[in-house]
Amino acid sequence: MGHHLHTLLPCCKEATLLAEKQLQQPLPLLQRIGLQFHLLYCFFCRRYVKQSRIIDQQLRALQASEGPALEESVKLQWEEKIAAALKK
């Protein structure tokens, strides 16, 4: 990851990774402090974290939303395939 890696002073690249982890699980104390500190002065990463959370919510909502329906023609095709296989 490079020489700038320092727990208490993460760069944007590291901070966004920490933020990604934090959306799923609690961070160890030092990493949490580092991220919070970074967010204090980094406007872009604050924005990123906010948007990243919205994306997660929307992705979860995708599952809840109904998928595309199965077309009747596809079903007919399947029925024919099964009938053909049964004849063998």
Add this chain to the structure above:
Amino acid sequence: MQVEDRHTTVQKSMTSCNPKEWVKLYADDLFKFACSKVADSAQAQDLVQDTFLSGLQAMAQFRGDSSEKTWLMAILKNKIIDYYRKPAKTVFPLDSITSDSDPLSLFFNEKGHWRKEMAPKAWTTDIQDGIRQHEFTRILRACMDKLNGIGKTLFQQKFLEEKKSADICKDLAITPSNYWVIIHRAKLQLRACLEKNWFSN
């Protein structure tokens, strides 16, 4: 008389297979389930079709311990697992993830700061209102499809299946640190795609 007849066929279908009825009885449910797992409806269709065909071949082994539907569902689940295993192991060797060239250099400069042109812009459009939500979901799907293979797979398992990261790592044979590298990169790509296609116009 007719009622009795129907009764006996139901009884019979509890213990033996009745493939002629499969499509009518189970296709929709199987398809819906497959869609929630793979998020690409054409792929979901293929998986369901494979499930029926495998079911036909394995019919002799069906003992009626479980219902026909549960049995077919179990076949489908195995198909889905195979579907995820294949690309993870063959198309994306791990060294492509841990290679020297930094795939994040598109987003961050050598000091690890945001590149000016890639830095997050303010999202001004409200997603929550009805029609826009629909459009947003469409773009979100399109952006998901654009993700490269392994990132897409992880995202689908993480969000669409709500699978635990430890299980995902185990199934795809990747380490937790690789998992986060891939998720991080995929999120950056997805966010950039959304911003470009949705929030900028």
